[in-house]
Amino acid sequence: MEVMRVPQNHRVALATFYLVRNARHWWESVQRRYQDLSAITWQLFRAAFDSQYYPLAYQNLKMEEFVQLEQGAMTVLEYEKKFNELSKYCILLVEDRIRNASCLP
Template structure:
């Protein structure tokens, strides 16, 4: 540790015997020092109301993982973790996944990413088709366009 954290750790070692200290006990001490309860409560509430919004699935996953440590009981079990993640996805992604009931977090994130990519490809192709049809509208003279086929009423 460096700086203030090192000074804090030296003080802890003077107050208590740290030889049998577990990682969980160290983490509790560290969090009490550097993350006050009010901050942890605020982050837990932020996690509970987390939605994908304008984030990509990968950005949402990173935020989800970052905030989930402040509400460990909500993601203690894999199926709860998946349920919380799925509920926060935007509708266009969630609709394609909800019936699958994916219970593995890695699989759920991968599937959500594939759905998102497929949605983007679909919208891009729709935009491209829209631009192509708009550019092949009425001819420059303003009259109807003629095709290579003859009109049924002619000859």
């Protein structure tokens, strides 16, 4: 959404346009809870979507996997791929690591 510079007030419509099958049914059930659909902000949509498709238990599991991640026998490229894959579950930890690393001489 940032790359395409989609305005906040159009993001829900764009994202939900691409939902199909079960995701489309889920979205329709969410919409039925609101009399005024314009009340569904991007933040609200993301929270509902993440809650549905990335339950907290799953996010916690992935966060723990990220915290325990070590290169071990992986190549640097394999490690980087795994790091990036898991980092989306711990944005605050990643930002903290980047901030601390940028302070190093």
